Amino acid sequence: MKSQSIGQLALAAAALCYLFGVYFASSPVWMGFTINALVIAVIAMSWNITGGFGGLSSFGHAALYGTGAYASAILQVKYGMNAWVGFGAGILAGAAMGAFIGALSFRYGLRGSYFALVTLAFAEVLRICASSFEFTGGGSGLQLTLAPGLANLQFADRTVVYTALLFVVAVVMGLTALIKYSRFGAYLIAVRENEDAARALGIDTYRIKVQAMAISGAFGGLAGVLYLQLWLFIDSNVVYGSAVSIEALIGPIIGGAGTVWGPLLGTLGLHLLGEGAKHLLPNAPGLNFVLYAIVLICALRFLPQGLVGLAGKIGAFTRKKEDDNA
């Protein structure tokens, strides 16, 4: 926390003000909208572990999100398990899927574009499987029964849902910060900066990368479970679709890849923009994605370190550590 700038603190404060301001907004629309954005922020944080810290750009994070959602839904619908079991199982399943994809890809030394493609292919295979097999509900998906109560993780009051979600987001961000400032995080960043040099220094890069994928998978599975508990319905196109993979990577890149606050800020900013556009042009589905894409291109060109990096340049306390962002 040493090298934070006034700009970054202001940015974080603005996000917090917004998140708490939602409690006092009179319209329930804001809360519903923010709840959606927060679920996406969790999958963005999942991408940030591998894509941001590890430099392993995945184009198929839907594979993790969908696996978490399906694992939880299958346990609840087909085996009558309690939602808490589903919650834990979803996280574990996501982690297992992440470790599996990572172990396979890194065993054979896939990097860069090849890793991007193989993750994309995994998401696509899972999507087709989920829409074809009876076990996963096939094309019609899986539906949870609506039964409010703590045991089912379903609450009639949106405020409770929102508070719980804020808590989850805070935990994930706290874990991200822990990872970033741990020895493991330092290894992971070393892998991103120069994998060969990291290996030469004695870092087991294969293990580090697989562990990063497992952690990312746990967060991704968590996001999928959150989606399931909020909407009580999933099908293969919703949770394994390419839109999830795109949203997972676009938020962190715009907010600042490899930072603790980046995924949250990027996702919230994008969703606010998309929501604003929806109000201006109500009958334009997909318009938000056009905007996201334009913002993404501009961010790649003008904000190589995202919003957090930009804010870092405003009123930096220590000029020497400019590249070391929050």
Place this chain on the structure above:
Amino acid sequence: MSSLIFPAVLSGLMMGAVYALVALGLTLIYGVLHIINFAHGSLLMLALYAVYFLWSYFGVDPYLAIPIVLPVFFVLGYCLQRGLITPMSNGSEQNILLITLAVSMIIENLALYFWTSNTRTADIAYAYDTVEILGAFLPLGRVIAFCAAIAVAPLLWCFMAYTRTGSAIRAVAIEKRGAELVGIDVNHTYAICFGMGTACVALAACLLLPTFYITPQVGYTFVLVAFTTVVLGGMGSLPGALIAGLLLGVIESLCGLFLGESLGQIGIFLAFILILLFKPSGLMGRAR
């Protein structure tokens, strides 16, 4: 069952030729620019709509649309590379990947907005006339597409091998700095390459339209198959892309036959993952 296998293989080859044509464009771009063009499928979709509207508003036959659509898409590809991808990417490989992804998001969602998600088909009278080949009946449109795609691959190869532009492209692909030193305009060559890749897609669209449907999402199915084809053939290899395209067409067709229609494509993606894992240099690619 065995009587069904032969026709399935043949119809797989027909589809595979179109996959090969789409993949030729992609492999051309990869071979020189070393980027994976995520916008390739969206450009195919755009070309399909262009051919469709030429046919439905002006009555231009899809095959006669080739001399109109091909140059237009060459210029579009050229401008896209020179005007957007090069200036916006800061030269990093990952950024180029993400920019092509962003371009595809823009094209696809605008298409969804302007043309809605309705599936369209061009009802061209002769497209489904059948041709009998060795006892199997195949739609005429598919047979034409097959022949054209098979003809284009050697043409492209000759272009690369025997023309000045072709040698410039190869020079840039092998050693960018060296090519620059001997006076080759690298950005121009990149853009030419991107234009040619896009023109391949436009040609594929003209050949596909008579026997295929169009939706704003149609590019997505093709782009994944094209990635697989390019990786299987060896990134940057033209003959590899042709062989791999045909092979994948057959794999898809046979998987469709044995596993059911909806699982047909799973064969392709499983093949994709296996190739990426075990032989990422592909059938004809140079070792990495």
